[in-house]
Amino acid sequence: MQTNRSIVLVVLAGIWLGGFTAGLQAQEPAKVVSQPASVLPNLNQLTDAEKDAGWKLLFDGQTTTGWRNFGKETISQGWRVLDGALCRVDKTAGDIITVGQFDNFILELDYKVPAHANSGIMCRVSEDEKRAPFSGIEFQLLDNTDPKGDSQKAGWAYALYQPPLDPQTGRPQDATKPVGEWNHVKLVYRGAHVEYWMNGVKYLEFEIGSADFNQRLAASKFATWPKFAKNNTGHIALQGDHGDVCFANIKLLPFVLPVEETSNEKMQ
Secondary structure (H helix, E strand, C coil), X not given: CHXXXXXXXXXXXXXXXXXXXXXXXHHCCCCCCCCCHHHCCCCCCCCHHHHHHCCEECCCCCCCCCEEECCCCCCCCCEEEXXXXXXXXXXXXXXXXXXXXXXXXXXXXXXECCCCCEEEEEEEECCCCCCCCCCCCEEEEECCCCXXXXXXXXXXXXXXXXXXXXXXXXXXXXXXXXXXXXXXXXXXXXXXXXXEEECCEEEEEEECCCHHHHHHHHCXXXXXCCCCCCCCCEEEEECCCECCCEEEXXXXXXXXXXXXXXXXXXXX
């Protein structure tokens, strides 16, 4: 009888441990899978409609042609083309800029970040500001889930503007996708008017040189930077400070402002 009782106890213990172990496994975080650029539609190509509208590709998906490091004539080995994406691969990358310069445009691109990454996009950048590409306002890119990350989140105008509060969470709206997945960005620069979009959601808009903008600028670390947000035209910049961010489908639609808008620009 004792032997049978022992056998029953062993079986019950095995069942309990098995269930306990399964419970632990179920609580483990899901493995982050980094999506290849090949999942993106029309990878690094313009549709016929985009070509007719005047869109331009800023990245051909095969080479780094059209890009160089800020303040230099070439691009570092810290930037590589991997699986059709322009990727920052190590700390030697540095910030890169387009060879060409642009004034009024719509810029669209796809990006993804690994855990803890931090990067950004700046527009209308000039090289006469020696603080890297910070003559342009930064569209922040990073891992929003990083508990030790920047207080500024992806899609914000760094130190100036952030999306409105989400009524369900009480926190600024967050339309970013999980780490390792591709996000789609749209930036509009029309004279003094700027718009930031993330995955089809309009995060914010502002007018450079307006009373509201100047008040926010005066309260930021950029207040004493004489070249900050002063350019009517300039390069597009991608940051390479830390975190192996990747970009793809980088395209731009330039346009000419009507005379009345040009004459009424608020930018100084």
